[in-house]
Amino acid sequence: GRRIWASGCLWLSLARFLRLPSSRDSDQEPGRTEQAAAFFWLVSLLLASLIWFISVHLSDREDAKLQYGLLIFGAAVSVLLQEPTRGRPARPPWVSGLSFGIISGMFSVINILADSVGPGIVGIHGDSPYYFITSAFLTMALVLLHTFWGVIFFDACEKRHYWCLGLVVASHLLTSGLTFLNPWYEASLAPIFVITLCTGLWAFVTAGGSLRNILKMGRTCPRLHCVDWGLRLLRNGGPC
Amino acid sequence: MAAAVGRAWGSRRMEVAARSCRGSLPAWWGLLRGLLLAVLAAGSCQGNSVERKIYIPLNKTAPCVRLLNATHQIGCQSSISGDTGVIHVVEKEEDLNWVLADGPHPPYMILLDGNLFNRRVMLQLKGTSRVSGLAVATAKPSPPQGFSPGLKCPNDGFGVYSKDYGPQFAHCNKTVWNPVGSGLSYEDFDFPIFLLEDANETQVIKQCYQDHNVPRDGSGPEYPLCAMQLFSHMHAVTSTVTCMRRSSLQSTFSINPEVVCDPLLDYNVWSTLQPINSSGKVDPEKEVIIVATRIDSHSFFWNIAPGADSAVSSFVTHLAAAEALHKVSDVHLLQRNIMFTFFQGETFDYIGSSRMVYDMEKDKFPLRLDNIHSFVELNQVALRNDSVLWMHTDPVSRLNESVEVQVRNLLDILSNSSTGASVTLQEAGYSQPLPPSSFQRFLRARHIPGVVLTDHKTAFQNRYYQSMYDTPENIRMQYPEGLSPEETLEYVTDTAKSLAEVATVVARALYRLAGGANNTSAIQADPKTVTRMLYGFLIKMNNSWFQSIIKPDIKGILGDVPQHYVAVSSPVNTTYLVQYVLANLTGTVVNLTKEECLNPEKTPNSEKEMYEYAWVQGSLDPNSTSRIPYCVRSTVHLSKALSPAFELRQWGSTEYSTWTESRWKEIRARIFLVASKELEIITLVVGVAILIFSLLATYFINAKADILFSIPRDPGAVAY
Numbered sequence: 002g003r004r005i006w007a008s009g010c011l012w013l014s015l016a017r018f019l020r021l022p023s024s025r026d027s028d029q030e031p032g033r034t035e036q037a038a039a040f041f042w043l044v045s046l047l048l049a050s051l052i053w054f055i056s057v058h059l060s061d062r063e064d065a066k067l068q069y070g071l072l073i074f075g076a077a078v079s080v081l082l083q084e085p086t087r088g089r090p091a092r093p094p095w096v097s098g099l100s101f102g103i104i105s106g107m108f109s110v111i112n113i114l115a116d117s118v119g120p121g122i123v124g125i126h127g128d129s130p131y132y133f134i135t136s137a138f139l140t141m142a143l144v145l146l147h148t149f150w151g152v153i154f155f156d157a158c159e160k161r162h163y164w165c166l167g168l169v170v171a172s173h174l175l176t177s178g179l180t181f182l183n184p185w186y187e188a189s190l191a192p193i194f195v196i197t198l199c200t201g202l203w204a205f206v207t208a209g210g211s212l213r214n215i216l217k218m219g220r221t222c223p224r225l226h227c228v229d230w231g232l233r234l235l236r237n238g239g240p241c
Numbered sequence: 242m243a244a245a246v247g248r249a250w251g252s253r254r255m256e257v258a259a260r261s262c263r264g265s266l267p268a269w270w271g272l273l274r275g276l277l278l279a280v281l282a283a284g285s286c287q288g289n290s291v292e293r294k295i296y297i298p299l300n301k302t303a304p305c306v307r308l309l310n311a312t313h314q315i316g317c318q319s320s321i322s323g324d325t326g327v328i329h330v331v332e333k334e335e336d337l338n339w340v341l342a343d344g345p346h347p348p349y350m351i352l353l354d355g356n357l358f359n360r361r362v363m364l365q366l367k368g369t370s371r372v373s374g375l376a377v378a379t380a381k382p383s384p385p386q387g388f389s390p391g392l393k394c395p396n397d398g399f400g401v402y403s404k405d406y407g408p409q410f411a412h413c414n415k416t417v418w419n420p421v422g423s424g425l426s427y428e429d430f431d432f433p434i435f436l437l438e439d440a441n442e443t444q445v446i447k448q449c450y451q452d453h454n455v456p457r458d459g460s461g462p463e464y465p466l467c468a469m470q471l472f473s474h475m476h477a478v479t480s481t482v483t484c485m486r487r488s489s490l491q492s493t494f495s496i497n498p499e500v501v502c503d504p505l506l507d508y509n510v511w512s513t514l515q516p517i518n519s520s521g522k523v524d525p526e527k528e529v530i531i532v533a534t535r536i537d538s539h540s541f542f543w544n545i546a547p548g549a550d551s552a553v554s555s556f557v558t559h560l561a562a563a564e565a566l567h568k569v570s571d572v573h574l575l576q577r578n579i580m581f582t583f584f585q586g587e588t589f590d591y592i593g594s595s596r597m598v599y600d601m602e603k604d605k606f607p608l609r610l611d612n613i614h615s616f617v618e619l620n621q622v623a624l625r626n627d628s629v630l631w632m633h634t635d636p637v638s639r640l641n642e643s644v645e646v647q648v649r650n651l652l653d654i655l656s657n658s659s660t661g662a663s664v665t666l667q668e669a670g671y672s673q674p675l676p677p678s679s680f681q682r683f684l685r686a687r688h689i690p691g692v693v694l695t696d697h698k699t700a701f702q703n704r705y706y707q708s709m710y711d712t713p714e715n716i717r718m719q720y721p722e723g724l725s726p727e728e729t730l731e732y733v734t735d736t737a738k739s740l741a742e743v744a745t746v747v748a749r750a751l752y753r754l755a756g757g758a759n760n761t762s763a764i765q766a767d768p769k770t771v772t773r774m775l776y777g778f779l780i781k782m783n784n785s786w787f788q789s790i791i792k793p794d795i796k797g798i799l800g801d802v803p804q805h806y807v808a809v810s811s812p813v814n815t816t817y818l819v820q821y822v823l824a825n826l827t828g829t830v831v832n833l834t835k836e837e838c839l840n841p842e843k844t845p846n847s848e849k850e851m852y853e854y855a856w857v858q859g860s861l862d863p864n865s866t867s868r869i870p871y872c873v874r875s876t877v878h879l880s881k882a883l884s885p886a887f888e889l890r891q892w893g894s895t896e897y898s899t900w901t902e903s904r905w906k907e908i909r910a911r912i913f914l915v916a917s918k919e920l921e922i923i924t925l926v927v928g929v930a931i932l933i934f935s936l937l938a939t940y941f942i943n944a945k946a947d948i949l950f951s952i953p954r955d956p957g958a959v960a961y
Binding site for chain 2: 130208
């Protein structure tokens with residue numbers, strides 16, 4: 002029972018963790034950009050938690066509202082420190098964002114995964130019993146968001162569209178703030194998924210996609226029998 | 242997407258991004274891995290917030306552990322990763338039907354009311370596979386009809402009565418000593434059973450049950466359900482023979498031996514009225530009277546053994562009698578010596594007394610069996626009806642003329658000593674055998690004249706023999722409200738007064754037996770000492786008197802509620818305290834410095850073989866926080882109480898006790914909510930489906946990237 006839980010959540014989270022080989026990318030050492038991005042994300046998180054830790058110790062521990070406010074402040078600082086550490090753009094550009102997303106996702110979900118291995122679920126103190134599954138979906142949204150933000154960020158940097166940069170940072174802050182509405186999952190998870198969808202569309206357009214291209218792809222792809230379609234997929238790397 | 246953008250950037254250095262690009266640090270990969278490991282460790286460390294959201298640990302519990310003897314294993318066992326079950330509260334017998342038949346979510350963890358913890362219910366639970374464990378809530382007040390998980394015939398087969406000696410008395414044919422005994426402690430359960438000592442924790446579990454597990458509107462309760470997990474995995478199996486064989490194989494051949502069980506062992510405490518050479522041998526002409534009591538008890542649960550009537554009442558009386566005798570002026574002129582012996586491990590087939598008899602037979606003890614003139618034993622003496630104390634003797638040995646004469650003499654002296662006291666001594670009669678007592682082990686070796694003093698004529702008066710309910714309330718110890726701990730220590734209860742009466746009678750009788758000729762009216766046991774001992778051994782060990790009479794380096798051992806289980810690590814608190822209390826009551830303060838006291842062989846005139854010297858920490862100086870230590874000289878010694886079966890390596894012995902206790906790694910309990918199997922499967926399937934979908938989608942998009950992502954101003958430069 003508990004193993005099924007653990008693997009279920011792990012698969013959910015891993016859904017966005019694998020990257021596909023882009024062997025045609027030859028003028029870049031495979032892996033360095035991802036690892037660097039992940040490393041700098043961790044550094045930014047460390048700095049942010051240090052700031053939060055110091056501020057907590059300097060403040061009045063008993064005041065619950067103050068501590069909650071400090072937590073929000075810490076989250077905002079963490080977001081603001083993460084953005085500058087996105088690293089250099091890579092080829093393909095979603096790689097850097099993806100590794101950023103992977104490390105961020107792992108950080109938020111590993112802790113929960115480790116405790117989901119036992120026989121119990123969250124809820125005895127009144128929390129929501131859907132804690133594990135919503136955490137997994139939230140992590141998935143976060144990883145996707147980081148990937149999309151990476152694409153938009155570097156395109157905005159290159160094109161000097163600073164309002165795009167500001168929008169990326171703002172939506173990151175908004176997402177982070179929405180998680181404070183947990184466990185009111187209708188108010189936090191649903192908007193976050195809407196934001197993910199919109200950011201995904203924006204990244205798609207930024208990268209050069211458009212409705213016309215999708216339709217063009219549909220036209221060049223004749224309707225084939227399922228088996229032929231599958232065989233072509235495996236052989237050519239595409240059904241068309 | 243990848244192609245065009247990558248191309249657009251490939252030919253330009255990214256000055257914009259350069260400000261955030263620090264370049265690759267040489268050691269960052271190792272640091273990354275280290276940080277990742279730290280994250281993983283955070284998930285598994287205790288007390289992290291997610292774990293606290295899931296589990297509520299139960300801290301004040303006592304497990305039922307596995308004990309083994311030559312042929313059987315008794316007690317309880319859990320799986321190696323704990324047993325989990327949905328909680329069901331059973332407060333009346335009808336609730337059991339849900340667990341045994343109706344409930345839709347087996348296996349169940351039962352929270353059993355203490356009054357239902359009897360043999361009938363337990364055998365029903367033992368026979369079903371729908372029960373994964375049991376938590377028993379202590380019944381407050383104690384069950385009025387009595388409760389004893391011990392045997393109806395305690396220590397049967399290891400006493401003196403067998404088919405060769407008094408067969409009509411063997412196996413409790415004549416008198417059933419413990420009719421309330423259900424024998425639960427001696428059953429083997431394959432699920433864990435825990436005792437919930439704290440009523441608050443019991444309430445938390447019941448509240449969780451009320452919130453989640455109670456069926457509503459006739460249908461079954463819905464997930465998530467409240468569940469409990471108990472860990473008490475025992476390493477030893479089958480019997481002592483098997484586990485000792487495995488342990489000895491491990492110890493012989495393995496570098497890191499995994500011992501699976503330990504024999505129950507501790508120390509007997511003995512002391513003599515006139516000092517004897519403890520490393521030599523007593524002259525065969527010198528006669529000694531042995532006074533004996535047991536100092537241990539047992540219950541169904543590990544290390545819960547208050548033993549108020551079964552052990553404490555008797556050895557406290559014994560200590561008081563020893564104190565009274567030592568105050569007599571002509572002690573050194575007595576014709577016979579008196580040995581005060583406190584046997585440990587008697588609950589488990591007479592570990593202590595069988596070892597002492599064995600040592601005496603094998604000449605490893607200063608005394609030999611020939612030296613013993615007579616034997617006086619104190620068993621349960623606190624629950625006397627109308628202040629009658631019964632004298633039990635062995636009818637079979639009394640068939641011998643010479644033994645009969647001595648026993649008669651003994652009984653007369655005892656009866657005479659009770660004149661003037663409020664204790665009436667009566668004989669239990671010829672037709673009665675001896676109750677379970679250490680004297681039986683001595684009788685097995687030699688027909689010694691002896692008597693066992695108890696508060697019961699036939700069956701035990703104690704309805705909570707060897708159970709967790711044998712508490713101070715059982716022996717009617719009552720204190721008035723509102724006393725501070727110091728005042729409670731000094732307050733003389735009625736129980737203390739009545740036990741002091743018994744001690745007085747015993748002391749006077751012993752004086753006469755030892756050949757004392759003077760008037761015995763001056764021999765009086767002190768109720769103040771008795772009440773302090775009762776408080777210390779039954780209510781609070783960590784009191785000011787006990788603290789002042791122990792050695793400085795063991796003051797950490799004084800724990801919370803006193804328990805008198807023999808255990809496997811020695812000496813236990815009870816043995817330590819009996820030793821030091823006896824030294825305090827019967828010894829003398831001598832003017833030696835700490836070095837002289839700790840090394841008496843270097844001090845002239847110390848007579849090291851005759852006496853033991855102890856440096857005790859003394860009482861608190863009234864005006865400061867330091868203590869005034871001093872040196873105590875006494876004749877108190879310890880002798881090893883390990884069954885001869887383990888010395889002789891006869892692990893299947895039927896003659897000596899072969900009790901061992903299993904080893905274990907962790908014992909704990911916790912409650913939490915569990916989700917349904919369906920939700921778990923759905924989560925897994927959804928996760929795998931999303932994974933496969935995302936793999937396919939990414940592969941597909943990547944393959945079609947040149948069509949999907951195009952940059953309008955450079956249509957020719959496609960794909961890299």
